[in-house]
Amino acid sequence: MNISDSFNTDTENDDEQEEKCFEPIFYFEHYKYEKIPSHHFNIGDSVALIDQEQLDEYLSKQNKTDEKPPLRLFYQSFGIILSIYPLLSIKFTYWPLSLTNSNYLNRQKLFRLEHLLLIKPFLNLSDNIDKDQLKNYAQDQIRNVENNLTDDNEYNHATLNNSQRQAIKNALENRLTLIQGPPGTGKTETSAWIIHLWLKKFFQEGQPILICAETHQAVDNLTRRLLQYRQYRLIRYGEPRTVAPDLHKYTLPTQIELLRREKQQSNSNTTTTNKSLYGPPKPKEIREIISKCQILCMTCSGVGILEPDFKFPFILIDEASQITEPNILIPLVRITDQIVLLPPIIKMAEAKPLLERSFFQRLLENLNINSIMLDTQYRMHPSLIDFPSKVFYDGSLKTGIKPEQRPIPQEIKFINKQIPLMFVDVDQSYETIHGSNIYNRQEVELICQTIQTLLPRRQPNLSPIDIGVITPYTRQVKEIVEKLSTIQVPKGVEIRTVDGFQGREKNIILISLVRSNNENEIGFLINEQRMNVLLTRAKCAMIVFGNKHTLISNNLWKHWIESVPNVNSTQFINECLIKQNQITDQHQSQSTKQYTHNKYNNSRKSYPQ
Structure with a gap:
C-alpha cells in the first residue's frame, strides 16, 4: 500500500494551514499491482496501527515455548476510518511512531490494521471527520434497517411498546447498545426479539450469537425464556451439574453424545462402544457442535475456556449492571460486530470504589452513549411499583397494569385494602450468627405460618407455585425449607436468596430480612441493587418481615418502611392471618370474586413478561 499524508491541505489562512499540516491523516491506496487487502472496515470504525515488521522481528527472537506478547505492545497509534472508497483514509489521534520520519516512509514497509472495540467514543475526532460522508453512510444503514423492519409482518404485529421498539431498533443499527430494563418491563421479550x-437478518452459519450473564442461574432463566418463543438451535454451555435439569438436553455433553450416535448410525461398519459414546469431548467435536448452533448461552467467565479462535459477531449480555469489569471483558474481547448490554457485590472497604462499579455503569458515566430505558412495567400491582420507580428510576417508570388485573389474595387481611403490601416488624427477634451463616428463627416461624394460611389443607385457592420466599442469607433459606418440611403444606413454594431470585417473579412474595442486632448492622441489605431486586419480584402482593429498629439505621430502608403500611408481629398473627373458616365464608359471600390459580395464570399470559 502507498501511504500519503495530509500535508498539502489548502487552508484559508496560515494559522489554519499550520495546524492542518500536522494532522495525522493517512490515505492507503493501491501500490503498483498490489491491491488493498479485503477488509470489513466501515466509516467511523476505530482501528490500531501495528508495525508488523517490528512484531515479526520480536517474535523471531522468541523461543517457541515463550508466551506471545499482547498486540497492544506494538500499537503505533489509534485512529478512526474517514473513508473506505476510493481510498482507505484514516485519521490517527497522534503521529504513529514509525511514520514520523519521512526517510522511513520512502522504503517498503509492512503495517497491520486491527479493529478496536469501544475506542471510538474516546477519540474526540468528530470535528475533523468528513461529516457529510459519515452522515450519508449512517443514514443509508438506518434506512436499510428500517426497511427490513417495515417488511417484517411478524414484528409489526408484535405487542411491543415504543421504548421496546426503540431498543430493538438501536440494537440493529449500532455496534454498541445499552438497554436499561427495570423489573417487569419486558426486558426478556425485548432481548428475544433482538x-x-x-438471526433473521444477519446470521451466517458457523457464527452463532453469544448470550452471557454473570451466574449460571441467570443464564438458565434467559435460556428458558428464549425457548418459550422459538425452538432455536441452542447450546447451553457449562458443566451439567451447574445447569438446571430441564436444560440438560441443550448442554454440550448431551449434544456431543447425539453427534456421536448420529455418526455411528451413518457408518454401519464401525462398532462404537459406550466408552466412545460417553467419553470426554474432543476439541474437534466442540468446534463442530458450536459451529452448528445459532445461539450459545454461557456465563461471562465461562467464555474464557473457549478456544481463542472462537469469535462472535453478536453478543448480548444480560444483567450487565451487576457484572464487574474483569468478568464482562472476557466475552467482550470475542466480539467482531455488535453488542447489547442489558442492566451483588460483597463490601470490601479498600476495593469498594472499583469492585462495586460495573462496566455498564462506567460506560454510562464516561462515554457519550445514550442508553435506552424500557419505561413500562407489566409485572407488579401499581401500588408495588411506586417506591422503586421514585427511588431507583427517578419516577420515570410507568405501569401497564391495572389493579384489577393483579387480584389481592383474600387469605391475608392487608391494613389498606387497596395496597397489597405491608412491613411486619418482628421486634422481639434476634439474629443468630455462626461464622458467615446468619439466620433468624422468629422470622422463620412467621414465614411458615403465613405460608400455612395461604395454602390451607382444605380447598386452597392458591397453588404453591404462586408463592416465593426471598431472603439475603443461604442459612435462612435452609432454616425455612427444614421448617416447612415438618408441617403439612403442599410442596412447591420457591425459597431462594436475593441473587437466586434475580429475573424471577411470583404472584405473592414473602421476604425475610433476617438482620436484627443492637449494632444496627444490616450486611448485604445495604446494597441498593439487592434492595431493588427484593422489592420488585411480586406481581400481586408482598409482605416483608424484619426488625424495624435495626433496619431504620439505613436511610433508604427507613424511607421504605415509613412509606408502607406497618404492623408488629403480634398484630399480624391475630389480625392479618385469616382463618380457614373466614376464608370460606368470604368466598361464599363473594362468589363473583374467585381468586383461583387459573385467574392468576390468565392475567399473567395477557401481558409481556
Whole structure:
C-alpha cells in the first residue's frame, strides 16, 4: 500500500494551514499491482496501527515455548476510518511512531490494521471527520434497517411498546447498545426479539450469537425464556451439574453424545462402544457442535475456556449492571460486530470504589452513549411499583397494569385494602450468627405460618407455585425449607436468596430480612441493587418481615418502611392471618370474586413478561 499524508491541505489562512499540516491523516491506496487487502472496515470504525515488521522481528527472537506478547505492545497509534472508497483514509489521534520520519516512509514497509472495540467514543475526532460522508453512510444503514423492519409482518404485529421498539431498533443499527430494563418491563421479550432479528437478518452459519450473564442461574432463566418463543438451535454451555435439569438436553455433553450416535448410525461398519459414546469431548467435536448452533448461552467467565479462535459477531449480555469489569471483558474481547448490554457485590472497604462499579455503569458515566430505558412495567400491582420507580428510576417508570388485573389474595387481611403490601416488624427477634451463616428463627416461624394460611389443607385457592420466599442469607433459606418440611403444606413454594431470585417473579412474595442486632448492622441489605431486586419480584402482593429498629439505621430502608403500611408481629398473627373458616365464608359471600390459580395464570399470559 502507498501511504500519503495530509500535508498539502489548502487552508484559508496560515494559522489554519499550520495546524492542518500536522494532522495525522493517512490515505492507503493501491501500490503498483498490489491491491488493498479485503477488509470489513466501515466509516467511523476505530482501528490500531501495528508495525508488523517490528512484531515479526520480536517474535523471531522468541523461543517457541515463550508466551506471545499482547498486540497492544506494538500499537503505533489509534485512529478512526474517514473513508473506505476510493481510498482507505484514516485519521490517527497522534503521529504513529514509525511514520514520523519521512526517510522511513520512502522504503517498503509492512503495517497491520486491527479493529478496536469501544475506542471510538474516546477519540474526540468528530470535528475533523468528513461529516457529510459519515452522515450519508449512517443514514443509508438506518434506512436499510428500517426497511427490513417495515417488511417484517411478524414484528409489526408484535405487542411491543415504543421504548421496546426503540431498543430493538438501536440494537440493529449500532455496534454498541445499552438497554436499561427495570423489573417487569419486558426486558426478556425485548432481548428475544433482538436475537430473533439478528438471526433473521444477519446470521451466517458457523457464527452463532453469544448470550452471557454473570451466574449460571441467570443464564438458565434467559435460556428458558428464549425457548418459550422459538425452538432455536441452542447450546447451553457449562458443566451439567451447574445447569438446571430441564436444560440438560441443550448442554454440550448431551449434544456431543447425539453427534456421536448420529455418526455411528451413518457408518454401519464401525462398532462404537459406550466408552466412545460417553467419553470426554474432543476439541474437534466442540468446534463442530458450536459451529452448528445459532445461539450459545454461557456465563461471562465461562467464555474464557473457549478456544481463542472462537469469535462472535453478536453478543448480548444480560444483567450487565451487576457484572464487574474483569468478568464482562472476557466475552467482550470475542466480539467482531455488535453488542447489547442489558442492566451483588460483597463490601470490601479498600476495593469498594472499583469492585462495586460495573462496566455498564462506567460506560454510562464516561462515554457519550445514550442508553435506552424500557419505561413500562407489566409485572407488579401499581401500588408495588411506586417506591422503586421514585427511588431507583427517578419516577420515570410507568405501569401497564391495572389493579384489577393483579387480584389481592383474600387469605391475608392487608391494613389498606387497596395496597397489597405491608412491613411486619418482628421486634422481639434476634439474629443468630455462626461464622458467615446468619439466620433468624422468629422470622422463620412467621414465614411458615403465613405460608400455612395461604395454602390451607382444605380447598386452597392458591397453588404453591404462586408463592416465593426471598431472603439475603443461604442459612435462612435452609432454616425455612427444614421448617416447612415438618408441617403439612403442599410442596412447591420457591425459597431462594436475593441473587437466586434475580429475573424471577411470583404472584405473592414473602421476604425475610433476617438482620436484627443492637449494632444496627444490616450486611448485604445495604446494597441498593439487592434492595431493588427484593422489592420488585411480586406481581400481586408482598409482605416483608424484619426488625424495624435495626433496619431504620439505613436511610433508604427507613424511607421504605415509613412509606408502607406497618404492623408488629403480634398484630399480624391475630389480625392479618385469616382463618380457614373466614376464608370460606368470604368466598361464599363473594362468589363473583374467585381468586383461583387459573385467574392468576390468565392475567399473567395477557401481558409481556
